[in-house]
Amino acid sequence: MTEQVKNTAIEDFDWDAFEKGDIRSGKSREELTNTYDESLNTVKDKEVIEGTIIALNKREAVVNINYKSDGIIPMNEFRYNPDIKVGDVVEVFIENQEDKKGQLILSHRKARAARSWERINAALENDEVIKGYIKCRTKGGMIVDIFGIEAFLPGSQIDVRPIRDYDIFVGKTMEFKVVKINQEFKNVVVSHKALIEAELEQQKREIIAKLEKGQVLEGTVKNITSYGVFIDLGGVDGLIHITDLSWGRVNHPQEVVELDQKLNVVILDFDDEKKRIALGLKQLQPHPWDALSQELSVGDKVKGRVVVMTDYGAFVEIAPGVEGLIHVSEMSWSQHLRSAQDFMKVGDEIEAVVLTLDRDDRKMSLGLKQLRQDPWQDIEVRYPVGSKHTAKVRNFTNFGVFVELEEGVDGLIHISDLSWTKKIKHPSEFTQIGADIDVQVLDIDKANRRLSLGHKQLEENPWDVFEGIFTVGSIHEGTIVEMLDKGAVIALPYGVEGFATPKHLVKEDGSHAVVDEKLNFKVIEFNKDSKRIILSHSRIFEDEARAEKGAAAAEARKAKRAPKKAAAEEAPAAAAPAVEKATFGDIEALAALKEQLSKK
Helix, strand or coil, X not given: CHHHHHHHHHHHCCHHXXXXXXXXXXXXXXXXXXXXXXHCXXXXXXXXXXXXXXXXXXXXXXXXXXXXXXXXXXHHHHCCCCCCCCCCEEEEEEEECCXXXXXXXXXXXXXXXXXXXXXHHHHHHCCCEEEEEEEEEECCEXXXXXXXXXXXXXXXXXXXXXXXXXXXXXCCEEEEEEEEEECCCCEEEEECHHHHHXXXXXXXXXXXXXXXXXXXXXXXXXXXXXXXXXXECCCCEEEEEHHHCCCCCCCCHHHCCCCCCEEEEEEEEEECXXXXXXXXXXXXXXXXXXXXXXXXXXXXXXXXXXXXXXXXXXXXXXXXXXXXXEEHHHCCCCCCCCCXXXXXXXXXXXXXXXXXXXXXXXXXXXXXHHHCCCCCCCHHHHCCCCCEXXXXXXXXXXXXXXXXXXXXXXXXXXXXXXXXXXXXCCHHHCCCCCCEEEEEEEEEECCCCEEEEECHHHCCCCHHHHHHHCXXXXXXXXXEEEECCCCEEEECHXXXXXXXXXXXXXXXXXXXXXXXXXXXXXXXXXXXXXXXXXXXXXXXXHHHXXXXXHXXXXXXXXXXXHHXXXXXXXXXXXXXXXXXXXCHHHHHHHHHHHHHHHHC
16 A cells, blocks of 8 residues: 555656756646645734744744744743643734744733633633742732733642741742632632642541541641640641640640651540541650659658749649649748748759658649758747847737747737837837847747747836835826826826826816826826826825815814813822813814725
C-alpha cells in the first residue's frame, strides 16, 4: 500500500518544471496565492481568538494563530501557569496585526481579562477549581491573579493550619475556589482552604472511626494557646489541656512544647458528633506520687521550690508533680496573722518539715516554723516572773496593750499596769503601735501561751509615799482639769489626781467651782489599794464654821458650870459626890462628831 502511494506521487510530479527551476505544480502562481490566503485566518484587531504555542523560552512564547505571521507574548503573562508548554492552546488578544516591523502583536493577559468575569462567575456557579498566581501580600491576606483579575485571598483561607509566614506563598501558583463575588464593586474572594476541607473532613471521619481511648498516636504541635496545645494527628486536631501536659505545675504550655514539635500523645476522650479529641501527654509517664520514696515520713525535712502563693499559704514542689502546702500558721511561731507573701515568694528554694502525708489522696502538708525551737518550750527560763525586757507594741484593745517580746512570744499589759498615777482611758494615750516599751513579767500562762506584763512595775509605787502626804484632813492646792456629771477631776501636786463630787465643789459664797479654777481641797478619803483620793473644797469652810460653833458652846458650858462648882466646894466634905449630868452643849458636840464620822 505504501509502495503504491509512493509510486503515484512520483508519477504525478512535474519533472519538466523541476528541471526548468519551477518547482510549482502545474497550477499557476495566482491559484497558489489564493489557496494560501484561504488557508489563513481572517483576523481583526481587538479580537480574542485561540492560538497554539509553537516555541518557548525564558522571556517569551511564540504563538501560531494560523495567520501569515506568528505572534510573540511575554512569558510573565503566563506566570499564573508555570506548567505551560509547547502545543498548549491559549487565548490571545490581537492588539495589532502588523507593527512597524511587520510583527503580529498579541496579548494573553488582555484575552484573559476580556473573558475573566464570565469565567469567574462560571467558576463560582459550577464550583470549579481554578488556578491563580499569588502576586503579593496585603492587609489580612494575599492578592491573587485569577484570569487577569486581582482577587483577595484571606489569610484564614490559605490553609487549614494557622499561617505564621505569609511571604513564603508570594510568587506561587495554587488552586483556588471562588467563594464570593461582588458584582457591583467587581470584588472577588477566593479560598485555597476550601479545596482541602472536604478531603480533610473525610480523613477526619476515617481517623475518628479508628480512635480508641488509651490509644497512643504521634502528632505535631499545630498551635499553642494559654490554655493548651493543639495537635495535628494527620488531618484531625486534638487538644492537650494545660493540666494534661505535665504532672508538675505549668504556667504556660510554651514551657513544655514548641511549634512543629513531633510527640506521642494518648487519647483521653473524643466526641463523635463534635469531633473533639482530648489528648494527654503526662499520662505517658508514671505519676510522681507513685515514684515518691517510701522512706519519706512525717517529721522528715524536705527541700523544694515555691510554685504558687496564696494569702493562706504556699505550695512547694518537692519533686516534679509532688507538692505540699505550707499554711501561713506553720510559717512562724508568731500568733499575729500575716500574709504568706511576708515570708516567701514564687521561685524561692526552701527547706521544710513534713507535717502530714497522705499517699492515697496524694496530699502533703509542710511546716517552716518547725525548723526552729518553740520559744514557749523554755519560757520560764528565758522570761521568768519579775524579769525586765523591751517589747514592741503590736495592737491595742480597750483593756490593754498587746506586745511582742520576740517572734512567737506575746504578752498583755493591762491598762491598769501602764501608770501608777495617770488615769488612762485608752492605751493609745500612753503609747503607739510599733513603739518599743519596757515591761516586767508579772505572770506566765504556759498552757495558753500568754504572758501578763506590766510597765508601771518598773518604778516604785509612789502611793506608798502619797499615803504620808495626802492624809485624811490634810489640805492641798489643786486645779480642776475635767468636769464630769458625777464630779470633777482635780490635779494635785506630784502628778496625782483626786476626785470631788458636786456638793464638795460649792464655794463659800454659794457658787460652784469651774474647770481650770485653782482652789484648796481637803482630803476626806485616801485609798492606796484602789489609788483613789476623794477631795472637798466646801468641807474646809464648813469645818471651820463647825469648829467656831463648838468653841462657843464650850465657853457657854464653862460659864454655866462655874457657879455650881463654887457651891460644891462649899458643901460638906462628907457629902456624897453629885452625879454629873450631860448638858445640851455636850449633846450637840457629840452629834457633830457623829455626822463627821458618818460622812467619812
